[in-house]
Every structure is written in structure tokens, then in C-alpha cells.
Amino acid sequence: MEKKLKVAVIGCGRVSRTAHYSSIKEHSQLYEFVGVCDTDKERADKYALETGSKAYYSADDLIEKQELDLVSINVPNGLHVEVALKFAERGINLMIEKPLAMTVEDADRIIDICERKNIKLFTIMQNRYNATNKILKSCVDKGRFGRISTCNVTVSWRRELPYYTEDHQWRSRRDLAGGVFTNQCVHYIDMMQWLVGAPPETVYAKMGTIYPIEVEDHGAGIIKFKNSVIGSLVLTNHAYPLDTEGSITIIGERGMVKLGGKSMNKVVQWDFVDKDIEDDQIKEAETNPPTVYGFGHLEMYERAARSIRGENIEVIDGREGRKAVALLEALYLSDYSGKEIRFPLGKR
Ligand SMILES: NC(=O)c1ccc[n+]([C@@H]2O[C@H](COP(=O)([O-])OP(=O)(O)OC[C@H]3O[C@@H](n4cnc5c(N)ncnc54)[C@H](O)[C@@H]3O)[C@@H](O)[C@H]2O)c1
Structure with a gap:
């Protein structure tokens, strides 16, 4: 052994x-x-x-x-x-x-x-290891969607002020945490780029803060990928009364899938023109994890x-982890500057 x-x-x-x-x-x-x-x-x-x-x-x-x-x-x-x-x-x-x-x-x-x-x-x-997400990735890789036009992420969660103020307030700070884009939604941003499977070309974002904290608690972004897929992010930590949605939707000319649930582990929509093995696999793959962390x-x-x-x-x-970091940096740069940001960033 x-x-x-x-x-x-x-x-x-x-x-x-x-x-x-x-x-x-x-x-x-x-x-x-x-x-x-x-x-x-x-x-x-x-x-x-x-x-x-x-x-x-x-x-x-x-x-x-x-x-x-x-x-x-x-x-x-x-x-x-x-x-x-x-x-x-x-x-x-x-x-x-x-x-x-x-x-x-x-x-x-x-x-x-x-x-x-x-x-x-x-x-x-x-979340890349959630059974549902692996099956969805397989559909993308096999070309089951035909040409993909759109990828939407919606995260409507609720984080009250004490969430930001406990634990020495690190979750309220730009240098230590970042807001809803980084701290809650990096998983979804990573999922988008992983599924779309092409490097980003440009991003544009608007962010806002309602609570008396440094970090953004709601916002929206648009990511244009090199393969022409347009991704949209609509993110908030102010849903009412509780976390209501954390979802990703892929729309292609021959299929449309929306995964939701606590960590993209529930099927909301699953439709393809042509049938294939994933249509059966997905029926067995849904889980109901106790927290948004999932089982991965x-x-x-x-x-x-x-x-x-x-x-x-x-x-x-590290190179995989860097992809979401680069997207986040560009989204913040866009919000601060009011401009569209073009990739690549940094030396890689
Ligand atoms: N993968 C996920 O779904 C997921 C979920 C939650 C948090 N996270 C990430 O996990 C990390 C921790 O988040 P958390 O919610 O557990 O935070 P937390 O505040 O609950 O725990 C952080 C701990 O680190 C300790 N600490 C701080 N500085 C330290 C240092 N220099 N050396 C040793 N200990 C130190 C603190 O005392 C605290 O106990 C963050 O990066 C967060 O983004 C990931």
C-alpha cells in the first residue's frame, strides 16, 4: 500500500x-x-x-x-x-x-x-465536480447544443448585514473578500467560462452596494467570449426573503439547459433536438446538498x-483557477472605469 x-x-x-x-x-x-x-x-x-x-x-x-x-x-x-x-x-x-x-x-x-x-x-x-455539471459539460463538448449563443447566470441570494460584520468583518472588505461577484459568484463565473470553453474577449459590468460595506452586494455583467457566446451575470445578495436562485442556462441552436438548485445541482430545463445518453444520466444525477458548497x-x-x-x-x-480571477479583475476594472475591458490581462 x-x-x-x-x-x-x-x-x-x-x-x-x-x-x-x-x-x-x-x-x-x-x-x-x-x-x-x-x-x-x-x-x-x-x-x-x-x-x-x-x-x-x-x-x-x-x-x-x-x-x-x-x-x-x-x-x-x-x-x-x-x-x-x-x-x-x-x-x-x-x-x-x-x-x-x-x-x-x-x-x-x-x-x-x-x-x-x-x-x-x-x-x-x-462545483465542476457536481454530477449535473459534469453531464452538462459532456453535452457541450460533444456539440449537442449546436452553436451556442448565450450563457446566463442568475444568482439571487440573501446575505444580511451580520454576514459581513462577523468574523472580524473580512467579508465586507475589498482587499480580503470582494463582494457578491467574488465571494459568492466566483463558482458561477468559473462555471460559465468552463462550459463556454473559449477565452473571454471583452467584459462590461455595473456594480452597486446597498449595505454600509466596501464591497459590491449586487450587480450585472456581460462577458463576450472569443467563440461569440455572450454571457450575462445578474447577481445579488439582496433576494427576498431567502436564497431563491443560483442558476446557469446554456442556449444553443439545438438545445437549451438550465441548472439551478443550491449549487447547480437541479435540472430546471433539459431539452435537446437529438437524444443521447446524457438525457438518461441526468435523471440520476440530481442531488440536494445541505449547503451551497455541494459535495465536490x-x-x-x-x-x-x-x-x-x-x-x-x-x-x-493554478492556470484553471486563474481564469476566474482574470474575469473578476476585468469585471471590477470595468465597473471602476465605466469602460469595456478587453482581454488578455497580465502576462499570460
Ligand atoms: N468552496 C466554497 O464553496 C467556499 C465556501 C465558503 C468559503 N470558501 C472560501 O474559504 C476561505 C475561508 O472562508 P470561511 O468562510 O471559512 O472563513 P472563516 O472566517 O469562517 O474562516 C477563516 C479562518 O481563517 C483564520 N485565519 C485568518 N488568517 C489566518 C492566518 N494568517 N493563518 C491561519 N489562520 C488564519 C481565521 O481565524 C478563521 O478561523 C475563503 O477563501 C472563502 O472564499 C469557499
């Missing part, structure tokens, strides 16, 4: 508690859960006890004291880059929660060091382990 990979999690907050600890435990044949790390000592101690691992109170302490094959970085978005660089410098493989970084420049810094050190970098975009973290960890062990397996790497 192959040696288990030593893994630690940095940041003992919501996402770690909801999706990471359980995924690592489920893959106990692949991973040895060696540590959790949080600058909040009480939290670190609590989750060390709960996960049967050791508590660390700083990234430096973890690096110095613990041998690691993989570190999972689940701290506020704006801190991903500084934590990632520390571990990468020591040659430790990285799994980084969404978004990879807050700017293209920072994403490139992480990608560059991982390439230089010859280590693996995984970006968490777990489990597959992220499985693929990461196989990739670290040298298997040539598809993973969501």
Missing part, C-alpha cells in the same frame, strides 16, 4: 468545518490528517481535538514543526497569496480555496513559484492525492 499523504488545513472557519475535515476523513486511506492551523488559538485547539490532529497557531509554526505533503489554505481570500507563497517556498503542494487570489498578479505569483518548485497547485472549484470537495481531495502520486489525471490547477 502506498504511504498516506500528510495533510494540514489552515483556517478553521466555515468552509473547513463544512467541507474539508469531512472530505479528508472520508479519504482516510489516502490522507493522514496531521494538523489544523488558525491564528485563533481556541478554534485551532477545538478542531485539532475534533479531527484528531495537532493544533498550530501560525503558518510559520506549522511549516517548521510538521512534515507535509499537502496544505489546504482556507483563510480569507486576500490572505491566500501570502500563506501560499510560504508553503510553496518549502516545496509543499497547495490546495487553495476559491478564489485562487484577488488579482491576476497574485495568481501569477503563486503559479510561478509552484512551477519553479515543481509542486502541485489545486484551486477549489468544487470530496472529489477535489481524491484527485489531488492521485495527482500528487504521479497519476496523469485532470485536476483544477
Whole structure:
């Protein structure tokens, strides 16, 4: 049997508690859960006890004291880059929660060091592993839609003011979180570009803020892709009375599909001119996850382990994670400048 990979999690907050600890435990044949790390000592101690691992109170302490094959970085978005660089410098493989970084420049810094050190970098975009989304991607790749004209994303969620003000207010800050485009909807923006399957050409966006916070809490954007698909984003954290819709719609000349539910896991519409195997597969694929996080973290960890062990397996790497970061940067640039933004951004 192959040696288990030593893994630690940095940041003992919501996402770690909801999706990471359980995924690592489920893959106990692949991973040895060696540590959790949080600058909040009480939290670190609590989750060390709960996960049967050791508590660390700083990234430096973890690096110095613990041998690691993989570190999972689940701290506020704006801190991903500084934590990632520390571990990468020591040659430790990285799994980084969404978004990879807050700017293209920072994403490139992480990608560059991982390439230089010859280590693996995984970006968490777990919705790509929802059964429904995989089947939809297969329809796109097989050309079942014919020529695709349109991709719409609608996210009508509700986040009250305390959501932004708790946890030292990081979710209200531009440098640490970004607003509804970044913090809630990066998954949907990634899903759009992944399904459309072509690089973006231009973007235009308008954003607004109703609450007394720095970040945008509603807005709309248009993305024109190089294959002429027009994507639209209509995003709000002010739905009433609760989260009502998180959906993606693909419209082609020979098919139209809309996936909704908590994390694009329910079929709202599924119509194609020509029948094929996915029409049966999709009937079995709908799930009802307890949270918007879905179940995809489990597959992220499985693929990461196989990739670290040298298997040539598809993973969501740094270059994949960068795509949504670049779209986000362009959307913000457009809103700030009032202008349409043309790709590419940065050096890649
Ligand atoms: N994939 C998803 O669906 C999903 C869902 C929620 C959050 N996230 C992402 O996960 C990350 C964490 O979000 P969250 O909601 O769990 O936040 P959180 O505030 O609940 O938890 C973050 C934790 O990090 C700790 N921390 C902050 N700086 C640290 C440092 N330098 N070293 C060690 N610990 C530090 C904090 O004390 C806190 O316990 C963010 O990047 C967020 O975007 C992803």
C-alpha cells in the first residue's frame, strides 16, 4: 500500500468545518490528517481535538514543526497569496480555496513559484465536480447544443448585514473578500467560462452596494467570449426573503439547459433536438446538498492525492483557477472605469 499523504488545513472557519475535515476523513486511506492551523488559538485547539490532529497557531509554526505533503489554505481570500507563497517556498503542494487570489498578479505569483518548485497547485472549484455539471459539460463538448449563443447566470441570494460584520468583518472588505461577484459568484463565473470553453474577449459590468460595506452586494455583467457566446451575470445578495436562485442556462441552436438548485445541482430545463445518453444520466444525477458548497470537495481531495502520486489525471490547477480571477479583475476594472475591458490581462 502506498504511504498516506500528510495533510494540514489552515483556517478553521466555515468552509473547513463544512467541507474539508469531512472530505479528508472520508479519504482516510489516502490522507493522514496531521494538523489544523488558525491564528485563533481556541478554534485551532477545538478542531485539532475534533479531527484528531495537532493544533498550530501560525503558518510559520506549522511549516517548521510538521512534515507535509499537502496544505489546504482556507483563510480569507486576500490572505491566500501570502500563506501560499510560504508553503510553496518549502516545496509543499497547495490546495487553495476559491478564489485562487484577488488579482491576476497574485495568481501569477503563486503559479510561478509552484512551477519553479515543481509542486502541485489545486484551486477549489468544487462545483465542476457536481454530477449535473459534469453531464452538462459532456453535452457541450460533444456539440449537442449546436452553436451556442448565450450563457446566463442568475444568482439571487440573501446575505444580511451580520454576514459581513462577523468574523472580524473580512467579508465586507475589498482587499480580503470582494463582494457578491467574488465571494459568492466566483463558482458561477468559473462555471460559465468552463462550459463556454473559449477565452473571454471583452467584459462590461455595473456594480452597486446597498449595505454600509466596501464591497459590491449586487450587480450585472456581460462577458463576450472569443467563440461569440455572450454571457450575462445578474447577481445579488439582496433576494427576498431567502436564497431563491443560483442558476446557469446554456442556449444553443439545438438545445437549451438550465441548472439551478443550491449549487447547480437541479435540472430546471433539459431539452435537446437529438437524444443521447446524457438525457438518461441526468435523471440520476440530481442531488440536494445541505449547503451551497455541494459535495465536490470530496472529489477535489481524491484527485489531488492521485495527482500528487504521479497519476496523469485532470485536476483544477493554478492556470484553471486563474481564469476566474482574470474575469473578476476585468469585471471590477470595468465597473471602476465605466469602460469595456478587453482581454488578455497580465502576462499570460
Ligand atoms: N468552496 C466554497 O464553496 C467556499 C465556501 C465558503 C468559503 N470558501 C472560501 O474559504 C476561505 C475561508 O472562508 P470561511 O468562510 O471559512 O472563513 P472563516 O472566517 O469562517 O474562516 C477563516 C479562518 O481563517 C483564520 N485565519 C485568518 N488568517 C489566518 C492566518 N494568517 N493563518 C491561519 N489562520 C488564519 C481565521 O481565524 C478563521 O478561523 C475563503 O477563501 C472563502 O472564499 C469557499
